Amino acid sequence: MKIDLKQLKLQPQQSEHYSFVEFWPDELVRGLGAQFAEPVQVDIEVVFTGQTYVGTGKVKSKLVLACSRCLEPSVIQVAEELGITMIDAGSRKPEEFKDDVLVVDQGEADIEPAVIEAIFAVIPLSPLCNSECQGLCPGCGVNKNVEACRCSEENIDPRWEALKKLTQEGGEQIGRS
Numbered sequence: 001m002k003i004d005l006k007q008l009k010l011q012p013q014q015s016e017h018y019s020f021v022e023f024w025p026d027e028l029v030r031g032l033g034a035q036f037a038e039p040v041q042v043d044i045e046v047v048f049t050g051q052t053y054v055g056t057g058k059v060k061s062k063l064v065l066a067c068s069r070c071l072e073p074s075v076i077q078v079a080e081e082l083g084i085t086m087i088d089a090g091s092r093k094p095e096e097f098k099d100d101v102l103v104v105d106q107g108e109a110d111i112e113p114a115v116i117e118a119i120f121a122v123i124p125l126s127p128l129c130n131s132e133c134q135g136l137c138p139g140c141g142v143n144k145n146v147e148a149c150r151c152s153e154e155n156i157d158p159r160w161e162a163l164k165k166l167t168q169e170g171g172e173q174i175g176r177s
């Protein structure tokens with residue numbers, strides 16, 4: 001995801017628009033339990049101030065994650081603002097910039113790391129298919145969004161309940177912690 005800034009450098013205060021639509025490999029987000037359901041779309045407008053290249057834009061995509069309660073696929077829309085500051089290699093980072101700046105190497109900047117960061121920022125630690133998700137019953141394992149479970153109807157002695165859980169361990173899914 002490289003942008004060519006050579007033309008822009010010759011025209012300070014002018015802006016240029018760049019857009020990308022790329023299919024990204026799932027490996028990038030697999031560590032977070034996610035998969036891409038759509039290509040990554042980036043639109044960015046860059047202005048050269050004479051010292052820095054200031055890019056503002058948007059990243060869009062769609063991810064699929066397992067719901068942390070019921071384990072069914074849940075869809076996460078990515079629609080994040082992008083703010084990327086770039087400087088030419090070898091030039092001094094202006095003091096007012098505390099944030100990271102991308103280095104422009106031979107007139108080109110690779111904005112991919114900034115886009116990945118923006119996508120990671122929206123991936124929830126405990127994704128939900130829906131805020132009302134009832135999850136899986138810890139007793140019988142049914143998806144309570146789909147089926148009514150009868151565990152709560154039986155009046156179980158809590159000591160028996162603990163024993164029952166022990167004997168069921170291994171086979172049932174309790175969900176991600």
Ligand SMILES: [Zn+2]
Nearest residue numbers: 067070129133
């Ligand atoms: Zn769910």
Ligand SMILES: [Zn+2]
Nearest residue numbers: 137140149151
């Ligand atoms: Zn149950």
